[in-house]
Amino acid sequence: MTAALFEDISACRLCAERFAATATAHAPRPVVWVRPGARLLIVGQAPGARVHASGRPFTDPSGDRLRDWMGVDAETFYDRDRIAILPMAFCFPGYDAKGSDLPPPAICAQTWRQRVLDHLGPVDLTLLVGGAAQRWHLGARSVTDTVREWQMHAPGVFPLPHPSWRNTGWLKRNPWFEADLLPVLRARVKEVL
Numbered sequence: 001m002t003a004a005l006f007e008d009i010s011a012c013r014l015c016a017e018r019f020a021a022t023a024t025a026h027a028p029r030p031v032v033w034v035r036p037g038a039r040l041l042i043v044g045q046a047p048g049a050r051v052h053a054s055g056r057p058f059t060d061p062s063g064d065r066l067r068d069w070m071g072v073d074a075e076t077f078y079d080r081d082r083i084a085i086l087p088m089a090f091c092f093p094g095y096d097a098k099g100s101d102l103p104p105p106a107i108c109a110q111t112w113r114q115r116v117l118d119h120l121g122p123v124d125l126t127l128l129v130g131g132a133a134q135r136w137h138l139g140a141r142s143v144t145d146t147v148r149e150w151q152m153h154a155p156g157v158f159p160l161p162h163p164s165w166r167n168t169g170w171l172k173r174n175p176w177f178e179a180d181l182l183p184v185l186r187a188r189v190k191e192v193l
């Protein structure tokens with residue numbers, strides 16, 4: 001990423017008041033992981049609390065599961081020359097009343113997303129992880145319907161459920177995901193990397 005764009009995003013405080021009003025009362029900490037020339041783009045939702053603390057994307061159990069789905073180790077996953085990671089919002093949004101992560105603030109994608117995608121350039125494979133990423137890239141449908149029709153988007157795009165432990169029930173209810181989609185995804189990731 002150009003230094004100027006990276007500095008602009010790092011200095012972004014558009015959501016400062018919104019985050020200050022959450023239970024964690026945290027300040028924005030944008031986590032952006034992109035370098036032009038990467039072949040694979042992971043579009044996530046927004047950093048969780050652990051990523052907010054580490055400053056690295058997917059340093060949490062969701063990341064462990066996503067790496068397993070992709071069939072890559074951590075070294076490969078964090079190689080910015082090969083993999084870019086751009087969530088739909090760059091900062092941890094805080095928790096809702098039930099302790100779940102709040103949705104990514106829409107203002108982030110409205111403000112930054114196209115500039116960062118233009119900077120990244122074309123990729124061979126895009127993983128749309130969760131509903132927010134799928135709505136922005138593919139339009140509004142349920143995650144189950146979108147992921148079930150993954151063959152319509154492959155091999156350039158794979159819609160995936162979010163790898164959070166909260167979706168363990170979804171994975172059990174949809175065994176075709178692990179049986180049919182994951183082997184094809186792993187082969188495609190290997191091919192692209």
Ligand code: SF4
Binds near residue numbers: 028029091111
């Ligand atoms: S989430 Fe995006 S728009 Fe909001 S403060 Fe962070 S970088 Fe800025």
